[in-house]
């Protein structure tokens with residue numbers, strides 16, 4: 460009797476164990492399949508980085524993120540709205556179709572550079588913010604930025620200023636054997652707190668392209684920081700007054716954006732401000748003409764490539780973004796046709 464009960468109990472337990480196992484397998488599979496946080500994170504990263512594989516769309520993406528990071532003046536006036544607190548929207552939402560980056564000049568000023576031109580080409584890196592923000596490729600964590608500088612240093616690069624680049628291209632100046640120009644667009648405060656001391660460890664200096672309306676704004680460079688960097692050998696260039704789409708405002712407004720920002724920086728720094736970076740990389744013959752009239756001598760785009768002397772107002776730059784990897788950075792600084 461007691462043996463029979465034990466057997467029944469045993470069978471019952473076995474059945475229970477089987478059903479439990481079956482339930483476990485079923486639920487285990489579904490957990491494994493969905494795993495939402497991980498897979499969605501991956502897809503965000505993929506989505507953000509995907510455009511980078513395309514020659515031009517990554518550049519559109521870069522500056523659109525950029526606009527997203529800090530374009531509205533009212534956000535500056537509300538305290539605490541630092542760039543890091545703003546949300547990075549998925550790239551698909553912020554691509555602005557009117558940006559004519561693929562062919563800004565239908566006449567086609569940019570042609571395939573010849574071997575001789577390439578031999579004289581200089582790599583010009585461009586960064587934005589040096590601070591961590593999940594999923595935002597425009598913000599490179601300081602540690603990662605330091606690995607970039609270390610890579611340059613280990614490979615014998617010497618940072619040169621845009622002044623030196625200008626002298627080399629247009630006035631018979633001499634550059635070191637492996638020159639590199641390091642630039643930062645918009646003027647984030649972390650360029651001072653992070654990029655400045657990190658670059659200094661390697662004896663490097665950079666150029667900040669500052670949007671003058673954003674000076675002293677939350678998350679942006681302060682007047683005294685700009686002065687200190689300038690006095691330490693960094694160059695400050697203009698990135699307009701308010702970061703507009705220069706192709707969607709009047710010629711008078713373009714003139715104002717270019718001249719007033721130049722004057723504001725020159726008054727602040729006590730030095731000439733000769734270089735200018737186009738917001739969103741947008742340029743066309745009118746914008747270039749206005750840049751010349753405002754007194755600039757070089758204009759930097761966000762078109763992929765190395766800078767060559769052929770067109771001082773269409774200098775190309777190398778886009779640097781979070782998680783690009785050192786191999787990719789190396790590829791871009793070693794090959795003018797990357």
Ligand SMILES: [Zn+2]
Nearest residue numbers: 525644645738
């Ligand atoms: Zn910008």
